[in-house]
Amino acid sequence: MNSRSILNRLLLAITGLVLLGGGLLIFTAGIDFYRLLHVDPPAGWPLTTHNDVLLSNADRIRWSDQGWWWWPAVIAALILATALALLWLLTQLRRHRPGSVHLGGAPPPDGVELRGSALSNAVADEARALPGVARASAHMTGRPAHPRLDVALTLTEHGAPAPALQALCHGPVAQARDCTGLTDLPTRARFGVAKHKARRVE
Numbered sequence: 001m002n003s004r005s006i007l008n009r010l011l012l013a014i015t016g017l018v019l020l021g022g023g024l025l026i027f028t029a030g031i032d033f034y035r036l037l038h039v040d041p042p043a044g045w046p047l048t049t050h051n052d053v054l055l056s057n058a059d060r061i062r063w064s065d066q067g068w069w070w071w072p073a074v075i076a077a078l079i080l081a082t083a084l085a086l087l088w089l090l091t092q093l094r095r096h097r098p099g100s101v102h103l104g105g106a107p108p109p110d111g112v113e114l115r116g117s118a119l120s121n122a123v124a125d126e127a128r129a130l131p132g133v134a135r136a137s138a139h140m141t142g143r144p145a146h147p148r149l150d151v152a153l154t155l156t157e158h159g160a161p162a163p164a165l166q167a168l169c170h171g172p173v174a175q176a177r178d179c180t181g182l183t184d185l186p187t188r189a190r191f192g193v194a195k196h197k198a199r200r201v202e
Contacts, residue, residue, distance in 0.1 A: 011088070101140065101147050101180060116140035116147065119176060126172035127151060132159030134194040138172075142186075148175065149187040154194050161191045 027033075029047035034040065041048040063180040101114045106142035135154040142148040151173075153164055168189060177185050 101182070114180060119180065120149075123149065123151065123176050126175065127153060127168060130164060130167045130171060132156055132164050134159070147182070147185065149176065149185055150190075151187060152190045152192070154192045156194055159193070164191070165189055192198045 003106050006186055025047050029052055030050055032050050034048055046052065058193055065173055101116055106166050108170060117140075120140050123138040124136050127133060127138065129135075130153075134156045135153065138149060138151045140147050151168065153168065155161065169187075173185070177183060
């Protein structure tokens, strides 16, 4: 898992917890939860009955008396939060895998391109045929003119990372570079081991 995924999940978790807490607070007030169970809410706890409001007249007057800068600061903070949320959304919608790869590393005059998924599937199919490899997957990342190749290999019980990596570099990766004309195709390989039953030694 990369740092981008970790950040996204952390932000989504925090946002979800905040929304869940607010929703539960409003829900308990709407059904008059504390009165139904005959319990006393914590001191200063907001929204304890269905007649409560989020911001009373006294609260509005108190915050309005803070000075002329208070409401502009609140509006500026809300605008900043909205802008950050929109930026985050646009970042998530942006394509992180090239739809096509420019053959030769730069857009040729006749516009010949190779779909990134086709190249990924070809590399994955060849990688699965390597000795000691049980499963394989490949994905193209980066930009069309400067793509990168991510390969994930799941080794068999008797597979070893070093021979598999050497076979991958001299086989599928080298063929991908030759076919596309990309002399510089950065490749990242991740290894895993297939689950297997422990063998009894006698």
